[in-house]
Amino acid sequence: MIIEKAKSYGFCFGVKRAVEIAEESQNAVTLGPLIHNPLEIERLAKNYNVKYVETIEDIDENVKRVIVRTHGIPKDKLQNLKEKNVEIIDATCPFVKKPQEIVEEMSKQGYDIVIFGDKNHPEIQGVMSYSVHNRVYVVLDPKELEGIRLKEHIATVAQTTRKINDYLKITNYLIQNYKEVRVFNTICNATFENQDAVRELAKKADIMIIIGGKNSSNTKQLYNIAKEFCEAYLVESEEELKKEWFEGKKHCGISAGASTPEWLVEKIISRIKELA
Amino acid sequence: MIIEKAKSYGFCFGVKRAVEIAEESQNAVTLGPLIHNPLEIERLAKNYNVKYVETIEDIDENVKRVIVRTHGIPKDKLQNLKEKNVEIIDATCPFVKKPQEIVEEMSKQGYDIVIFGDKNHPEIQGVMSYSVHNRVYVVLDPKELEGIRLKEHIATVAQTTRKINDYLKITNYLIQNYKEVRVFNTICNATFENQDAVRELAKKADIMIIIGGKNSSNTKQLYNIAKEFCEAYLVESEEELKKEWFEGKKHCGISAGASTPEWLVEKIISRIKELA
Numbered sequence: 001m002i003i004e005k006a007k008s009y010g011f012c013f014g015v016k017r018a019v020e021i022a023e024e025s026q027n028a029v030t031l032g033p034l035i036h037n038p039l040e041i042e043r044l045a046k047n048y049n050v051k052y053v054e055t056i057e058d059i060d061e062n063v064k065r066v067i068v069r070t071h072g073i074p075k076d077k078l079q080n081l082k083e084k085n086v087e088i089i090d091a092t093c094p095f096v097k098k099p100q101e102i103v104e105e106m107s108k109q110g111y112d113i114v115i116f117g118d119k120n121h122p123e124i125q126g127v128m129s130y131s132v133h134n135r136v137y138v139v140l141d142p143k144e145l146e147g148i149r150l151k152e153h154i155a156t157v158a159q160t161t162r163k164i165n166d167y168l169k170i171t172n173y174l175i176q177n178y179k180e181v182r183v184f185n186t187i188c189n190a191t192f193e194n195q196d197a198v199r200e201l202a203k204k205a206d207i208m209i210i211i212g213g214k215n216s217s218n219t220k221q222l223y224n225i226a227k228e229f230c231e232a233y234l235v236e237s238e239e240e241l242k243k244e245w246f247e248g249k250k251h252c253g254i255s256a257g258a259s260t261p262e263w264l265v266e267k268i269i270s271r272i273k274e275l276a
Numbered sequence: 277m278i279i280e281k282a283k284s285y286g287f288c289f290g291v292k293r294a295v296e297i298a299e300e301s302q303n304a305v306t307l308g309p310l311i312h313n314p315l316e317i318e319r320l321a322k323n324y325n326v327k328y329v330e331t332i333e334d335i336d337e338n339v340k341r342v343i344v345r346t347h348g349i350p351k352d353k354l355q356n357l358k359e360k361n362v363e364i365i366d367a368t369c370p371f372v373k374k375p376q377e378i379v380e381e382m383s384k385q386g387y388d389i390v391i392f393g394d395k396n397h398p399e400i401q402g403v404m405s406y407s408v409h410n411r412v413y414v415v416l417d418p419k420e421l422e423g424i425r426l427k428e429h430i431a432t433v434a435q436t437t438r439k440i441n442d443y444l445k446i447t448n449y450l451i452q453n454y455k456e457v458r459v460f461n462t463i464c465n466a467t468f469e470n471q472d473a474v475r476e477l478a479k480k481a482d483i484m485i486i487i488g489g490k491n492s493s494n495t496k497q498l499y500n501i502a503k504e505f506c507e508a509y510l511v512e513s514e515e516e517l518k519k520e521w522f523e524g525k526k527h528c529g530i531s532a533g534a535s536t537p538e539w540l541v542e543k544i545i546s547r548i549k550e551l552a
């Protein structure tokens with residue numbers, strides 16, 4: 001039986017990069033958990049002594065190095081960190097840096113800023129903090145803009161994980177109502193890449209194993225796409241695999257949710273090889 | 277009976293301005309007809325000796341002054357005119373100047389240019405000529421962009437008389453496919469102003485007289501809106517008015533298509549006063 005991994009699966013570019021940075025930063029702490037996966041957090045703590053703290057206040061004198069995670073942090077918190085006299089290791093994803101830089105530059109040029117996203121999300125709190133003025137509006141729905149009269153020149157960015165069609169609702173509203181709207185498409189296609197890859201592979205395979213949390217919505221989406229095309233199973237660990245699934249199968253496809261580490265994928269593949 | 281004119285009707289701002297300019301420019305010629313109304317063209321020729329020529333080649337040595345009409349003209353033709361040694365009187369509508377200036381400035385900054393409009397329309401031929409490079413794409417439908425790979429930074433303008441919803445189809449396509457789309461909403465709302473005003477007035481009136489060509493689509497639209505709310509008639513001249521229309525009426529509303537001159541409106545109002 002051929003075992004083939006999807007062209008894109010598991011960690012996105014930004015998380016992969018952040019984990020590598022963490023592995024090269026022994027004894028550092030991360031500000032907030034680096035990733036939504038307790039096993040991976042545990043591995044970083046055990047193998048590299050990289051732990052996490054919830055807030056800057058929790059950083060004590062023994063800490064020498066602090067990792068900023070993919071979401072980035074607000075400018076004022078970065079300032080607080082600098083005052084702590086610790087080495088700052090910046091693992092902000094480049095795709096998150098981009099909207100931060102755009103907001104800074106466009107606000108300097110005098111544009112009003114509209115951010116499509118959730119104002120309670122750490123990424124957005126970081127991005128909005130980069131404006132040099134306070135005409136920054138964070139919205140999820142064009143209705144929230146109806147009561148406000150913005151300037152005629154507006155720049156807009158989106159939270160990296162949003163859907164383009166929802167962003168277009170915002171930009172359509174702005175274009176209809178203002179003279180210039182400078183639309184930066186800052187949506188990251190990592191999520192879609194995993195989805196496209198699972199679709200492509202499931203069309204050729206006769207069985208698909210999707211690895212990830214049963215409560216993870218992005219993992220469930222991968223599973224739902226896979227089972228449209230062939231027999232598919234969602235597993236959290238190798239123990240769940242069953243010998244009979246693979247009987248008579250010729251081509252087994254593998255994909256994994258965005259929080260599933262590579263070592264878990266490898267463990268599962270080894271077990272499939274034993275069973276098949 | 278009260279006779280009330282709609283808040284906005286007849287000539288738009290740009291045409292009104294161009295006609296005034298023509299009236300102040302005796303013995304000049306216009307490059308192309310100034311307006312889609314033969315009676316008004318005739319009046320300008322009779323009263324001010326302002327006639328029109330079809331092309332620059334038709335301008336003979338006796339002509340001292342040339343009027344550029346609301347649509348504007350391409351840069352190279354303006355250059356040809358300058359070489360003719362005539363005084364150039366620029367009646368380009370300021371709302372048409374705007375996209376010309378935007379295309380010039382954005383192309384200088386290196387943006388690819390997408391123009392939503394008809395490449396055979398004189399306005400668009402003028403606007404596109406202002407680009408300093410040749411990466412200018414004039415389209416009516418997003419499908420026309422599908423085969424082309426533009427640069428990641430795009431500026432876009434629209435023909436002044438287009439519908440916003442059609443423009444949004446273009447901008448949505450661009451936003452989905454490129455990193456930065458700088459959307460300038462250059463659509464002129466003159467058409468909508470006349471429509472909104474006719475609706476507002478028709479709600480209060482018990483009869484509406486709409487003045488304009490029976491083949492003019494913008495006049496017919498005004499008529500269709502009016503008759504949703506009250507008794508309405510479309511007339512081209514005062515001879516068509518009938519006494520019985522006004523019997524028992526208290527409030528007569530007046531509107532006119534975009535090519536209907538004010539003097540015709542006044543003539544019709546005088547006749548209504550005689551009849552009512």
Ligand code: SF4
Nearest residue numbers: 012014093095160188
């Ligand atoms: S922006 Fe994209 S690549 Fe970067 S961390 Fe977020 S999902 Fe991953």
Ligand code: SF4
Nearest residue numbers: 288290369371436464
């Ligand atoms: S742009 Fe608007 S105001 Fe100017 S001539 Fe055209 S319709 Fe009239």
